[in-house]
Amino acid sequence: MKTIDDLQVEGKRVFVRADLNVPLDGGTITDDGRIRAAVPTIRKLAERGARVVVASHLGRPKGAPDPQFSLAPVGRRLGELLGKEVAFAADTVGDSAKATVGAMADGGVTLLENLRFNAGETSKDDAERGAFADELASLADLYVGDGFGAVHRKHASVYDLPARLPHAAGGLIATEVGVLKKLTEDVKRPYAVVLGGAKVSDKLGVIDHLLEKADRILIGGGMAYTFLKAKGYEVGTSLLQEDQVPAVQGYLKRAEERGVEFVLPVDVLAAAEFPDLKTKAPANPTTAAADEIPADLQGLDIGPETRKLYAAKLADAATVFWNGPMGVFEHPDYAEGTKAVAQALLDSPAFTVVGGGDSAAAVRLLGFDENAFGHISTGGGASLEYLEGKTIPGLAALED
Ligand SMILES: Nc1ncnc2c1ncn2[C@@H]1O[C@H](COP(=O)(O)OP(=O)(O)OP(=O)(O)O)[C@@H](O)[C@H]1O
Numbered sequence: 001m002k003t004i005d006d007l008q009v010e011g012k013r014v015f016v017r018a019d020l021n022v023p024l025d026g027g028t029i030t031d032d033g034r035i036r037a038a039v040p041t042i043r044k045l046a047e048r049g050a051r052v053v054v055a056s057h058l059g060r061p062k063g064a065p066d067p068q069f070s071l072a073p074v075g076r077r078l079g080e081l082l083g084k085e086v087a088f089a090a091d092t093v094g095d096s097a098k099a100t101v102g103a104m105a106d107g108g109v110t111l112l113e114n115l116r117f118n119a120g121e122t123s124k125d126d127a128e129r130g131a132f133a134d135e136l137a138s139l140a141d142l143y144v145g146d147g148f149g150a151v152h153r154k155h156a157s158v159y160d161l162p163a164r165l166p167h168a169a170g171g172l173i174a175t176e177v178g179v180l181k182k183l184t185e186d187v188k189r190p191y192a193v194v195l196g197g198a199k200v201s202d203k204l205g206v207i208d209h210l211l212e213k214a215d216r217i218l219i220g221g222g223m224a225y226t227f228l229k230a231k232g233y234e235v236g237t238s239l240l241q242e243d244q245v246p247a248v249q250g251y252l253k254r255a256e257e258r259g260v261e262f263v264l265p266v267d268v269l270a271a272a273e274f275p276d277l278k279t280k281a282p283a284n285p286t287t288a289a290a291d292e293i294p295a296d297l298q299g300l301d302i303g304p305e306t307r308k309l310y311a312a313k314l315a316d317a318a319t320v321f322w323n324g325p326m327g328v329f330e331h332p333d334y335a336e337g338t339k340a341v342a343q344a345l346l347d348s349p350a351f352t353v354v355g356g357g358d359s360a361a362a363v364r365l366l367g368f369d370e371n372a373f374g375h376i377s378t379g380g381g382a383s384l385e386y387l388e389g390k391t392i393p394g395l396a397a398l399e400d
C-alpha cells in the first residue's frame with residue numbers, strides 16, 4: 001500500500017475519503033474525535049500544496065439530501081481544528097461542488113456535502129456505484145483513503161473511486177491497521193473481547209471468528225438480548241435480532257466445546273420507554289434479573305451485579321478488545337455499565353483497544369482520559385471486520 005509520502009501532491013486536487021460520521025445533537029457535534037483523527041492527513045496534504053477535497057458520509061440518509069445529516073457543522077469544526085478556512089460545497093458532485101473545487105488555490109481545503117445524499121454511493125448495483133464514482137473522480141487527480149471507520153463498506157467513495165485515480169492510504173488508516181494487526185498476530189493471553197452497541201446484525205458475524213481467537217467474550221448493550229433469548233429467557237421489548245437466535249445458539253454451543261467463556265449479563269436496567277436523550281429527563285429504570293425481564297420493559301444497560309462480574313472478568317486479561325457501549329450511555333441513568341467497563345480496563349494491566357465511533361465517544365463523554373487506553377480506534381464495524389480476517393473493500397482498493 002502506498003502512503004501519502006509516495007504521492008506528488010503539489011498543485012493537485014487530492015480527494016480524501018475521511019470518516020467524519022460524528023454524533024450530533026441537533027446541529028451540535030457531541031464528540032469530535034473522528035474529525036480530530038482526520039486532521040493530520042488533511043493538514044499534511046494542504047501544507048504540501050495540495051488542493052484537498054474532503055468527503056465523508058454522516059449517518060444513514062436514504063440516498064437524497066436530508067438537512068439533519070448535513071456535514072455543514074462538521075465543516076465548521078474542521079476549519080477550527082485546522083486553523084484555516086474550509087470551503088463547504090452544498091452538494092457532493094453538483095454545480096456547487098464543481099465551482100468550489102474549481103475555485104481552490106494550492107493548500108486549500110474543501111468539504112463536500114454528505115456522500116450518502118447520492119443513491120449511487122451505497123448502491124448494491126455496480127454500474128450505479130461506478131457512475132457515481134466517475135462523477136467523484138472528475139473532481140480530483142489523486143485519491144487518499146483515510147476513513148478507517150468506513151473501510152468495511154463497499155461504497156462508491158471507498159471501493160470504486162480508488163480504482164479510478166492514483167491512490168494511497170492516509171496516516172489514520174496506516175496507524176489503525178498497524179495496531180489491529182497486533183491483535184491478529186501474537187496476541188497476549190488471556191484475550192478478552194467485550195461486545196455491545198446497537199448494530200447487532202453487523203456485529204454478530206464476528207463472533208464466529210472470535211470463537212477461534214478469544215479466551216473470553218463478554219456481551220452487553222443491545223447485543224445482549226439476542227443472547228439472553230437464545231438461552232431461552234424472555235427479553236420483554238428489548239432490542240432483539242430474532243432471526244439470529246439459532247446462530248447465537250450455535251455460538252454458545254461451540255464456545256462450550258472450545259472452552260471459550262461467554263459472559264452474559266445477570267441483571268439489567270430496564271424501563272417501559274426508550275429514554276429522552278434530548279431532555280435527559282429521569283428515566284427511573286428498574287433493575288431486573290436477566291432471566292426475568294418483564295414483558296413490557298426493555299433492557300437499556302447492564303445492571304449492578306453484571307458491572308461487578310464484568311470488572312472481575314477483565315481484571316486478569318492481558319489483551320482486551322472492546323466494541324460497543326454496554327447501554328444507552330447518552331442518558332445518565334444508563335451510563336453506569338459503560339463507565340464500569342471503561343474503569344475496569346483502566347484498572348487492568350491489559351493492552352486495550354477500544355473500537356467504534358460510539359464506543360470512543362462514550363469513553364470521552366463519560367470523562368475518561370482517552371490517552372490512558374492502549375488505542376482508541378475510529379472504526380467499530382471496520383475494526384471488527386478487520387479482526388475477522390475478512391477482505392476489507394476499502395483496504396483492498398488501496399493495494400497497488
Ligand atoms: N440496550 C440497548 N438498547 C438500545 N440501544 C443501545 C443499547 N445499548 C447500547 N445502545 C446504543 O448503541 C449505540 C452504539 O452502538 P454502535 O453499534 O453504533 O457502536 P460502535 O461500534 O461504537 O459504533 P460504530 O460501529 O458506529 O463505529 C449507542 O448509541 C447506544 O445508545
Ligand SMILES: O=C(O)[C@H](O)COP(=O)(O)O
Pocket residue numbers: 019021059060149150153357379380381382
Ligand atoms: O460509524 C460507523 O461505524 C462508520 O462511520 C460507518 O457507518 P455505517 O455503519 O452507517 O456504514
